[in-house]
Amino acid sequence: MADDEARDLHERNRALDEQLKRLVRTEHRLYKSQRELGQQLRRVDAVNRLALDAAKTNEPAAIAGSAFEMLFSLFPYEQGLAVVTDDGGRSYPLAVSAAPGCEHDGEAGLARLGRQDLPDIEVPEAPVIVARTGDAPDELRPLLGLLDRVFASPEAQVAEGSALILPLQTQPDRRRGALVLRRLGRAHSYHEVLPKDGDAPYLMLVARQVAAALGKTELLISLRRSYDELEAAQRELVNQARLAAIGELAAVVAHEVRNPLGAIFNALSALNRVATGRDGNDEPVTQLLGILKEEAHRLERIVSDLIDFSRPAPSSKRDLALAPIAAEALDSAAADAEAREVKLELDADEGLRAVVDEHLLRRALLNLVDNATQATKRGGVVRVRVARDDEGAFVEVADEGHGIPDDDLGRIFEPFYTTRATGTGLGLAVVRRFADSHGGTIDVSSAPERGSVFTIRLEVADTRPQSSGCRALGRGRAS
Structure with missing residues (x-):
């Protein structure tokens, strides 16, 4: 009887033990399922956060930084580098990052690497998990080697570490680069x-979400650039139409004024002869005639400015040396400069040539030199330089005046805009029209109390050896 009870108790204990084992296995499977579910939820939440972060910025580097932050929160990688590829197939580094608590000099390394083409970079078609960096396939070593160029990490820890490469692609045949992550060989x-x-x-x-965000950013940047270019083109079109209307008006005014102006000069000459031939004290009459003549000449200069501004694009361009034209312009301005006690200096490359309209270039330079002379204090120097650089030929006029206020810099080339009590405000407009008609540019730089520098840029006609010569005109003329 006792043996039967013992066997029954043993059977019950064994059944209970089996139930306990099944319960433990079930609980373990439930724990693993909950852990996997939690992991999946964290991953889904991480992807959602990445999408929200990417939607808040149009900066590619910021998008890559958000991607690294997300991946560092899910996997124990420590270093990250983003490499992007443009439409021409050229790759360059975009951003660098490190996991929280990991000290690094990655930013300095990225600066050393610079925005340069990265040759021999092969991006895989699918994510690649490298269990041991030292055993990475040969085709991936250049990509992984970029981390060595950015981060200063011990070689032994690098070899024993692990890595992850995510290709950035939105289409199977369109890869935009890669995210490269690495963990050093620590426990x-x-x-x-x-x-x-x-x-x-x-x-x-x-990887596709990051690539899509970068593609969106690229599209937005391209769209913004297109809008800016369109806006600039529209402004230029409106400006050209406005200038054309002003030019037509100026031509009409100049034509209508020049004829009576000729009659005024003839009458002045006759009056001057009559006053000279009369006896007695006619000094007041002579002074009045002198005032009339001076004002008539000023009106004639205004008409000349109007005609120069309204003249259509030149058709008499020739391959000419620039130095003689600049010298003639300075000769024309020498008398006024000497009266103002301002010295004119010319430093010219005698062999430099360009295809220009001689009259218009001389007129443009004369306008610049006249303005510089009026801006320069007595005893100062106006320097004119004719030279070339990597961008082509240029003519530079520098004065020693008070400089141009920032509020005026954006308007000085507008027709009829002037800050002087006298003057038409057409001189610089004529200079700009010359530069535009020759496919060149006119730039200005100015600093308070340090003067201004105007630079006309032109295309070089040929490449003769440079020989520089200096000459001085006006007050203090060099012998």
């Missing part, structure tokens, strides 16, 4: 889990 804590082959679909989802 993992119990909760740190590197990605496995089964995580490839999720990693590909992340």
Whole structure:
């Protein structure tokens, strides 16, 4: 009887033990399921946060930084580098990052690497999980080697570490670059889990989301650039139409004024002869005639400015040396400069040539030199330089005046805009029209109390050896 009870108790204990084992296994499976579910929820939440962060910025580097932050929160990688590829197939570094708590000099390394083409960079078609960096395939070593150029890490730890490469692509045949992550060869804590082959679909989802965000940014930047170019073209079109209307008006005014102006000069000459031939004290009459003559000449200069401004684009361009034209312009301005006690200096490349309209170039330079002479204090120097650089030929006129206020810099080339009590405000407009008609540019730089520098840029006609000569005109003329 006792044996039967013992056997029954043993059977019950064994059944209870089996139930307990099944319960433990079930609880373990439930724990793993909950852990996997939590992991999946964290990953889904991470992807959502990445999408929200990417939607808040149009900066590619910021998008890459958000991607690294997300990946560092999911996997125990420590270093990250983003490499992007443009439409021409050229790759260059975009951003660098490191996991929280990991000291690094990645930013300095990225600065050393610079925005340069990265040759021999092969981006894989799918995410690549490298269990040991030292065993990475040869085709991936150049990409992984970029991390060595950016981060200063011990070689032994690099070789024993692990890595992850995510291709940035929105289409199978369109790869935009890669995210490269690396962990150095240090021991993992119990909760740190590197990605496995089964995580490839999720990693590909992340990579495509980052690529799509970068593509959106690229599209927005391109669209913004197109809008800016369109706006600039519209402004230029409106400006050209406005200038054409002003030019037509100026031509009409100049034509209508020049004829009576000729009659005024003839009458002045006759009056001057009559006053000279009369006896007695006619000094007041002579002074009045002198005033009339001076004002008539000023009116004639205004008409000349109007005609120069309204003249259509030149058709008499020739291959000419620039130095003689500049010298003639300075000769024309020498008398006025000497009266103002301002010295004119010319430093010219005698062999420099360009295809220009001689009259218009001389007139443009004369306008610049006249303005510089009026701006320069007595005893100062106006320097004219004719030279070339990597961008082509240029003529530079520098004065020693008070400089141009910032509020005026944007308007000085507008027709009829002037800050002087006298003058038409057409001199610089004529200079700009000359530069535009020759496919060149006119630039100005100015600093308070340090003067202004106007630079006309032209295309070089040929490349003769440079020989520089200096000459001085006006007050203090060099012998």
